[in-house]
Amino acid sequence: MNLDQQTTLLIVDDNPTNIKVLFNFLKNAGFRVLVAKDGKDALKKVEVAIPDLILLDVMMPGIDGFETCRFLKENPQYHDLPIIFMTALADTKNKVKGLSLGAVDYITKPFQQEEVLARINLHLQLCFLRKELAEKNERLSELNTQLEQKVLDRTSQLAKLQSQLILNEKMSSLGQLVAGIAHEINNPISFIVGNLTHAEEYAQDLINLIQLYQKYYPEPATEIAEKMAAIELDYLTKDFCQLITSMQSGTKRILQISHSMRTFSRADLNKKVKFNLHEGLDSTLLILKHRLKANRNRPAIEVKKKYGNLPEIDCYPGQLNQVFMNLLSNGIDAVEAANCGVSFAEIQANPNCLIIETKLLPTEPEIMIIIRDNGIGIEPEVQAKIFDYLFTTKEVGKGTGLGLAIAREIVEDKHGGTIACSSKKGEGTEFRVILPIQSS
Ligand SMILES: Nc1ncnc2c1ncn2[C@@H]1O[C@H](COP(=O)(O)OP(=O)(O)O)[C@@H](O)[C@H]1O
Ligand SMILES: [Mg+2]
Numbered sequence: 001m002n003l004d005q006q007t008t009l010l011i012v013d014d015n016p017t018n019i020k021v022l023f024n025f026l027k028n029a030g031f032r033v034l035v036a037k038d039g040k041d042a043l044k045k046v047e048v049a050i051p052d053l054i055l056l057d058v059m060m061p062g063i064d065g066f067e068t069c070r071f072l073k074e075n076p077q078y079h080d081l082p083i084i085f086m087t088a089l090a091d092t093k094n095k096v097k098g099l100s101l102g103a104v105d106y107i108t109k110p111f112q113q114e115e116v117l118a119r120i121n122l123h124l125q126l127c128f129l130r131k132e133l134a135e136k137n138e139r140l141s142e143l144n145t146q147l148e149q150k151v152l153d154r155t156s157q158l159a160k161l162q163s164q165l166i167l168n169e170k171m172s173s174l175g176q177l178v179a180g181i182a183h184e185i186n187n188p189i190s191f192i193v194g195n196l197t198h199a200e201e202y203a204q205d206l207i208n209l210i211q212l213y214q215k216y217y218p219e220p221a222t223e224i225a226e227k228m229a230a231i232e233l234d235y236l237t238k239d240f241c242q243l244i245t246s247m248q249s250g251t252k253r254i255l256q257i258s259h260s261m262r263t264f265s266r267a268d269l270n271k272k273v274k275f276n277l278h279e280g281l282d283s284t285l286l287i288l289k290h291r292l293k294a295n296r297n298r299p300a301i302e303v304k305k306k307y308g309n310l311p312e313i314d315c316y317p318g319q320l321n322q323v324f325m326n327l328l329s330n331g332i333d334a335v336e337a338a339n340c341g342v343s344f345a346e347i348q349a350n351p352n353c354l355i356i357e358t359k360l361l362p363t364e365p366e367i368m369i370i371i372r373d374n375g376i377g378i379e380p381e382v383q384a385k386i387f388d389y390l391f392t393t394k395e396v397g398k399g400t401g402l403g404l405a406i407a408r409e410i411v412e413d414k415h416g417g418t419i420a421c422s423s424k425k426g427e428g429t430e431f432r433v434i435l436p437i438q439s440s
Pocket of ligand 1: 326330331334373375376377378382386387391392393394398399400401402403404405428429
């Protein structure tokens with residue numbers, strides 16, 4: 001309906017006098033007015049052109065007003081067409097019946113023209129607003145659908161970003177692993193490399209010296225001559241240099257092996273296998289050895305292992321090692337943070353300590369790993385957030401805020417276990433990881 005165009009009203013009444021009165025005054029009020037003399041006639045007229053509003057008499061021969069109303073309301077095409085009953089029946093029962101059939105209003109005969117006009121205008125306006133509202137709702141639901149799609153798109157983008165971040169964190173754990181291995185291997189290798197250079201020089205010097213002796217004392221004593229023959233001096237001289245060269249190539253080979261370990265550590269198993277968690281914990285500790293060792297500021301961090309009797313469990317070993325790595329390196333960070341401003345001697349008296357406990361749970365086919373530290377501890381408000389992605393209290397470059405989020409994902413989503421934390425500020429923190437022995 002467009003209020004700018006002429007609005008069409010349909011009057012349905014079997015009384016010609018009523019029709020005449022209404023027709024004249026509504027026409028004068030600016031409406032286009034159609035007329036039907038009974039219910040049947042009204043239904044026919046509506047089929048030809050849908051009016052904007054119907055004034056419907058109740059008592060008519062044939063199909064009465066109520067029946068006509070019911071017909072119209074049953075047809076979806078006319079369902080929203082506003083109908084006002086005109087009735088001499090002033091009793092409540094009839095009014096209620098009309099309204100319950102879907103009429104919007106009623107007017108009682110004899111008519112007050114102003115009232116009729118006011119009601120018609122009111123319902124035309126309401127009808128217009130209702131349609132507008134419906135259109136807006138439709139638009140809103142379209143926008144909602146678009147929004148939902150956008151949220152879905154964004155969520156999948158975030159999921160991608162998240163897995164990228166996981167990969168990054170994994171790479172950074174691997175980085176630590178490689179750094180640990182490199183550290184452990186590079187030290188002894190550099191002794192060997194350094195000493196080999198000296199050994200080569202010393203050997204050359206000694207050989208030169210022997211050659212000088214041979215030059216100035218071409219006839220050595222019998223004992224020396226015998227010894228020279230026994231050790232095959234000429235062969236030894238040549239072979240010694242070759243030996244050093246091969247030792248040098250050996251050290252090169254070790255460096256290559258450490259390089260291939262770096263490459264190998266990137267390949268992860270994509271299927272669960274039986275794994276001895278103690279091996280995982282021990283290898284992680286080995287990788288973290290360089291961080292546990294004593295340094296200028298503190299003595300070595302003590303690691304106490306209280307390993308129970310565990311069966312092998314079905315798991316992704318690489319991923320669980322990552323969990324251990326994240327928990328243990330957080331523990332090391334926490335004890336180091338607690339060392340801030342404390343003297344070496346004081347730390348020695350109350351040493352930094354990581355406790356790793358494992359046990360088989362008696363009731364369930366599950367195992368528990370407890371990793372406890374005597375570090376700075378966590379305040380309750382912070383504790384609520386530690387498993388959130390990107391939550392960190394550490395300075396830029398030290399913390400990524402991914403360690404525990406990833407640990408939770410690996411333990412809970414990938415292995416159907418649980419991870420929980422309990423901590424007391426200033427006293428220390430404990431993480432409990434529960435894992436099923438058999439994968440579901
Ligand atoms: N053992 C712990 N002791 C004290 N605080 C911890 C410990 N483990 C984790 N936290 C707190 O939880 C936060 C999130 O840890 P994590 O997800 O591993 O990220 P990150 O170590 O990169 O900060 C840390 O920044 C720290 O505040
Ligand atoms: Mg961490």
